[in-house]
Amino acid sequence: MTDAFHPRSDFLATLQQRGFIHQCSNFEALDEKALSGSLIAYVGYDCTAPSLHIGNLVSIMMLHWLQKGGGKPIALMGGGTSMVGDPSGKDQTRKLLTVAQIDANKAGIRKVFSRFMTFGEGGTDAIMPDNAEWLAKLNYIEFLREIGSHLSVNRMLAMDSVKLRLAREQELSFLEFNYMCLQAYDFVELHRRYGCTAQMGGSDQWGNIIQGVELGRRLGAAQLFALTAPLITTASGAKMGKTAAGAIWLDAALLSPYDYWQFWRNTEDSDVGRFLRLFTLLPLDEISRLETLGGAEINEAKKILANEATGLLHGAEAAQSAAETARRTFEEGALAESLPTVDVPGAEFDAGLGVLAAFVRAGLVASTGEARRQIRGGGLRVNDEVVADERAIIGRDALGAAGVVKLSFGRKKHVLLRPN
RNA sequence: GGGGGAGUGUCCCGAGUGGCAAAGGGGGCGGACUGUAAAUCCGCUGGCUUAGCCUUCGUAGGUUCGAGUCCUACCUCCCCCA
Numbered sequence: 125m126t127d128a129f130h131p132r133s134d135f136l137a138t139l140q141q142r143g144f145i146h147q148c149s150n151f152e153a154l155d156e157k158a159l160s161g162s163l164i165a166y167v168g169y170d171c172t173a174p175s176l177h178i179g180n181l182v183s184i185m186m187l188h189w190l191q192k193g194g195g196k197p198i199a200l201m202g203g204g205t206s207m208v209g210d211p212s213g214k215d216q217t218r219k220l221l222t223v224a225q226i227d228a229n230k231a232g233i234r235k236v237f238s239r240f241m242t243f244g245e246g247g248t249d250a251i252m253p254d255n256a257e258w259l260a261k262l263n264y265i266e267f268l269r270e271i272g273s274h275l276s277v278n279r280m281l282a283m284d285s286v287k288l289r290l291a292r293e294q295e296l297s298f299l300e301f302n303y304m305c306l307q308a309y310d311f312v313e314l315h316r317r318y319g320c321t322a323q324m325g326g327s328d329q330w331g332n333i334i335q336g337v338e339l340g341r342r343l344g345a346a347q348l349f350a351l352t353a354p355l356i357t358t359a360s361g362a363k364m365g366k367t368a369a370g371a372i373w374l375d376a377a378l379l380s381p382y383d384y385w386q387f388w389r390n391t392e393d394s395d396v397g398r399f400l401r402l403f404t405l406l407p408l409d410e411i412s413r414l415e416t417l418g419g420a421e422i423n424e425a426k427k428i429l430a431n432e433a434t435g436l437l438h439g440a441e442a443a444q445s446a447a448e449t450a451r452r453t454f455e456e457g458a459l460a461e462s463l464p465t466v467d468v469p470g471a472e473f474d475a476g477l478g479v480l481a482a483f484v485r486a487g488l489v490a491s492t493g494e495a496r497r498q499i500r501g502g503g504l505r506v507n508d509e510v511v512a513d514e515r516a517i518i519g520r521d522a523l524g525a526a527g528v529v530k531l532s533f534g535r536k537k538h539v540l541l542r543p544n
Numbered sequence: 545g546g547g548g549g550a551g552u553g554u555c556c557c558g559a560g561u562g563g564c565a566a567a568g569g570g571g572g573c574g575g576a577c578u579g580u581a582a583a584u585c586c587g588c589u590g591g592c593u594u595a596g597c598c599u600u601c602g603u604a605g606g607u608u609c610g611a612g613u614c615c616u617a618c619c620u621c622c623c624c625c626a
Contacts (some may be wrong), residue, residue: 359582389580390581395581396581421579422579426581501588502574504574534575536580
């Protein structure tokens with residue numbers, strides 16, 4: 125739908141060229157608004173996990189480009205909506221979170237944003253309100269009269285998120301059903317408070333966002349806009365960032381910069397160009413050059429992707445250090461001391477540490493049973509030697525010059541064990 | 545309120561008739577091949593002090609040498625009737 129339209133505003137032009145746009149409620153009018161330089165737009169983030177993950181990165185980048193294009197980004201914390209839980213795209217009701225959990229999650233989530241946009245009091249400075257500010261003190265009857273009277277149940281029942289649940293005969297509680305009402309109200313409230321006129325999000329949010337747009341119109345507010353990004357999958361169709369180890373978290377405490385760098389380094393060939401456009405700030409002509417690299421040369425493009433993406437999130441220094449660790453580990457086969465390290469009491473080394481326990485201790489495998497299986501499959505190595513005997517003992521003699529033992533799980537996951 | 549059906553390995557789907565650590569997928573992980581890619585092929589995919597032991601089939605009891613499988617009660621969900 126967007127190919128035919130050529131936005132005049134920097135903001136939309138950039139988003140379009142970089143592949144951020146899936147749907148827009150009114151492309152021309154939004155472009156007009158952005159061109160006038162007064163576009164204020166928001167993305168909502170629920171506090172359902174201790175950190176945001178890579179799936180949230182697309183919308184964060186949208187906020188970044190918004191600010192760069194002269195707009196004002198609002199990163200809305202869903203402290204209030206997290207009390208309810210968004211049923212979109214889910215088959216089952218999510219467990220209700222406690223207030224304490226939500227607060228803890230919120231604390232983990234908010235710190236990411238300052239890396240992607242500038243916060244402050246100025247006209248295009250980003251702000252970060254929390255919808256608990258207005259949702260928590262809502263009066264039920266008042267809400268029903270003021271807002272509920274403008275929301276159509278017929279309309280909501282027709283929404284995909286609801287229709288799918290009903291069609292599959294899966295429970296949809298009244299609580300969850302209200303989520304979209306609250307999100308619609310958020311949009312209107314942000315317009316009242318800050319003059320926000322656009323809401324952005326993933327394509328799964330389209331229905332919820334449109335509810336807000338329509339509510340705004342019925343309440344006689346100014347025209348509101350919906351702008352969604354496509355669901356990002358890998359070329360092989362998998363959802364981004366889903367690995368057995370868990371989600372690709374944006375918080376360094378949950379996923380080290382090194383592992384984050386590795387995630388990007390392992391991008392599929394056919395995704396490199398698309399990901400460079402979405403997840404880095406590199407100029408487009410540079411990206412087109414990089415994506416024409418073929419064969420093994422595309423590895424260079426992947427390194428640049430990893431450097432840029434990691435640099436954005438964790439800083440250039442962390443990115444460089446991750447790149448260096450990877451270079452030594454993979455290209456030289458040398459022992460890089462900056463690999464993730466686990467300390468083990470020296471006494472255990474003196475006594476001799478069983479391989480099985482050692483790998484569990486390093487966090488590379490989940491149980492001794494798994495360690496055993498991996499040994500049978502040839503997947504574990506100590507100091508680059510394949511472990512053949514599950515009864516093997518790691519003692520002080522295994523410590524190399526650097527005073528550490530290198531444990532490897534597969535080709536790519538390495539941990540250093542250090543006695544202390 | 546009456547009648548019928550369903551809940552299986554804590555990733556998901558899903559066989560399962562008294563001998564079951566439980567078929568088969570998907571997903572994931574590992575190995576081979578490569579370029580730290582994809583595709584392909586192979587292996588693994590409850591826990592432990594692993595010739596063995598322990599814990600799993602909605603929950604709690606019961607029958608039996610032995611129960612995912614049979615019986616009873618309960619919980620949850622779905623369908624039909626009211």
